[in-house]
Amino acid sequence: MSALVLRQDRDGAATLTLNRPDKLNALNVEVFRELDAHVRRLASETETVGLVILRGAGRCFSAGHDLGDIAAGEKLPEPFYQSKVIERLADLPQPVITAVHGHCYTGALELALAGDIVFAAEGAKFADTHAKWALTPVWGMSQRLPRRVGTYKAREMMFTARTIGGHEAERIGLANICVADDAFDAELDRLAADILANSWFSHRANKRLVRETDGLPLEAGLAHEIFRGEGRGPDMEARIAGFQNKTVKQG
Structure with a gap:
């Protein structure tokens, strides 16, 4: 089957x-x-x-x-x-x-x-x-x-x-x-x-932020973004360096 x-x-x-x-x-x-x-x-x-x-x-x-x-x-x-x-x-x-x-x-x-x-x-x-x-x-x-x-x-x-x-x-x-x-x-x-092609770290972090703040008042949502966000991803430096060298990496 x-x-x-x-x-x-x-x-x-x-x-x-x-x-x-x-x-x-x-x-x-x-x-x-x-x-x-x-x-x-x-x-x-x-x-x-x-x-x-x-x-x-x-x-x-x-x-x-x-x-x-x-x-x-x-x-x-x-x-x-x-x-x-x-x-x-x-x-x-x-x-x-x-x-x-x-x-x-x-x-x-x-x-x-x-x-x-x-x-x-x-x-x-x-x-x-x-x-x-x-x-x-x-x-x-x-x-x-x-x-x-x-x-x-x-x-x-x-x-x-x-x-x-x-x-x-x-x-x-x-x-x-x-x-x-x-x-x-x-x-x-x-x-x-x-x-x-964009950062998988950012996708996961952004999705979590949007999901967790859905329906919150603006002030509470902004505070959540600042204090509960995940910050910089492990691929940030490589991505910036890649952009500067015109060789941005995927994943």
């Missing part, structure tokens, strides 16, 4: 690929078990992995929570297991890109929102369809979606269950970047290279 989440490492980036293309990468418990195992390993691999990319195999990122799994009665390893896995993904010390092409509905959108950067193809289709099925979110939609797009746009998406494309997702701030479908892989590689 093939893996439901594949991992490929290249040039400091670890790409995790949801691998149920025949089911449009619908998210069942076993997918989350495999994703969880990868995420737990990646959390301790900061010296060799500077960026994590999550994407889907085949026609789309993911059609969402496997409704067949719900109907059959999911057997979870622990209560709220999927939400905990998504939180562990969001809390990885490395930057996380969620790369979305094709469908990205409901549970899949909750998973995609765990990314620091949502990278979309113009043909991507985003929607929150909880209300279609008389469901309410437990994987983070009510918290992460408003923080991305604002509370009233989030309410519109939740109330209408309307599908929006990649360009609209970029316009409202749901996606950071939208690119042409035929440029998706090349532009994703370019973005990854740009991130990996």
